[in-house]
Amino acid sequence: EKGTYPHFMLKEIDEQPFVMRKIIQEYQDENDDIKLEEDVRQAMAACDRVYIIAAGTSYHAGLIGKEFLEKIAQVPTEVHIASEFSYNMPLLSEKPLFVFISQSGETADLRSVLVETKQLGHPALTMTNVPGSTLSRESDYTLHLHAGPEIAVASTKAYTAQMAVLAILAVDTARAKGLTLEFDPLKELGIVGNAMEALCDQKEEFDQIARDYLSTTRNCFFIGRGLDYFVGLEGALKLKEISYIQAEGFAGGELKHGTIALIEDGTPVIALATQEHVDGSIRSNVQEVVARGANACVISPEHLTREGDAFSIPTVHPLLAPLVSVLPMQLISYYAALHRDCDVDKPRNLAKSVTVE
Numbered sequence: 001e002k003g004t005y006p007h008f009m010l011k012e013i014d015e016q017p018f019v020m021r022k023i024i025q026e027y028q029d030e031n032d033d034i035k036l037e038e039d040v041r042q043a044m045a046a047c048d049r050v051y052i053i054a055a056g057t058s059y060h061a062g063l064i065g066k067e068f069l070e071k072i073a074q075v076p077t078e079v080h081i082a083s084e085f086s087y088n089m090p091l092l093s094e095k096p097l098f099v100f101i102s103q104s105g106e107t108a109d110l111r112s113v114l115v116e117t118k119q120l121g122h123p124a125l126t127m128t129n130v131p132g133s134t135l136s137r138e139s140d141y142t143l144h145l146h147a148g149p150e151i152a153v154a155s156t157k158a159y160t161a162q163m164a165v166l167a168i169l170a171v172d173t174a175r176a177k178g179l180t181l182e183f184d185p186l187k188e189l190g191i192v193g194n195a196m197e198a199l200c201d202q203k204e205e206f207d208q209i210a211r212d213y214l215s216t217t218r219n220c221f222f223i224g225r226g227l228d229y230f231v232g233l234e235g236a237l238k239l240k241e242i243s244y245i246q247a248e249g250f251a252g253g254e255l256k257h258g259t260i261a262l263i264e265d266g267t268p269v270i271a272l273a274t275q276e277h278v279d280g281s282i283r284s285n286v287q288e289v290v291a292r293g294a295n296a297c298v299i300s301p302e303h304l305t306r307e308g309d310a311f312s313i314p315t316v317h318p319l320l321a322p323l324v325s326v327l328p329m330q331l332i333s334y335y336a337a338l339h340r341d342c343d344v345d346k347p348r349n350l351a352k353s354v355t356v357e
């Protein structure tokens with residue numbers, strides 16, 4: 001099934017451009033408009049707040065989803081770690097809509113929230129890669145991710161698919177509310193697919209970055225602001241789960257509140273700088289860590305690239321930048337794990353679907 005690929009993870013990273021095209025195809029009607037089931041549309045229109053519930057990588061997609069729903073559709077949105085929500089339920093709004101994001105559709109932590117919120121009478125929408133899964137069957141509505149089977153334990157193409165479907169949902173909701181947007185998500189996702197393809201063709205460069213920054217290190221930090229911070233969290237999770245390098249993602253502005261104490265001579269710091277409105281601030285955070293000896297690896301889109309940046313990614317719509325900037329994170333983690341002789345597809349202590357609480 002891996003074909004000529006040495007690992008499922010690499011194959012699944014490479015499939016992302018096709019997944020984007022598949023999603024565009026599945027969510028487009030004959031007039032090139034968004035195709036979505038009417039009852040999903042109505043559920044979005046009827047709620048006063050969205051509660052996204054997820055775990056791990058899917059939680060990281062949820063953090064980006066909140067930005068989409070609030071910035072594009074003006075729908076107040078909260079994102080919760082499923083295992084926390086069950087034991088510590090926040091005050092709910094009058095008309096909540098629960099959105100469960102799960103690649104497998106089988107994660108027990110999410111299911112327990114679903115059972116609880118259904119008992120309270122609240123509607124549930126599941127976004128999953130497995131439409132016949134438990135969460136999908138037990139929810140009122142399902143949005144299919146269309147990523148194809150994901151075998152590697154480390155989630156890659158499901159994450160970008162989740163963000164793509166969240167963007168489509170946000171734009172559709174905005175249109176239904178009569179908000180005018182300059183943003184055609186299907187067209188923009190096509191541009192994203194092309195950008196992903198360009199990155200997949202530059203694997204040797206990520207192999208080299210992994211050698212230069214990560215081959216012997218004990219730890220690694222990811223910094224960013226706004227959307228880049230959330231992608232940094234995902235970058236850190238990818239790196240730690242498959243390479244066993246201790247990795248953490250931080251908001252650039254938080255460094256000075258404690259974390260900067262961890263920076264030593266040679267500490268790798270991967271900085272994402274895709275958002276123009278915070279470019280100056282993240283650049284000064286990079287200066288701060290470099291001044292303390294960090295080995296900084298700045299990844300920026302073409303239109304914001306400066307001399308000394310480690311890698312330049314194609315420019316896409318700034319809200320969709322996470323779908324592109326995560327590919328370097330995935331590929332750098334993959335090669336770091338490979339250089340350290342780790343079992344890329346089956347990292348220790350982890351299972352593909354977590355069916356216990």
Ligand code: F6R
Nearest residue numbers: 056057058102103104107154155
């Ligand atoms: C990380 C990873 C996990 C899952 C998490 C949720 O690469 O795969 O963090 O994202 O266990 O799984 P799903 O999305 O199946 O609910």
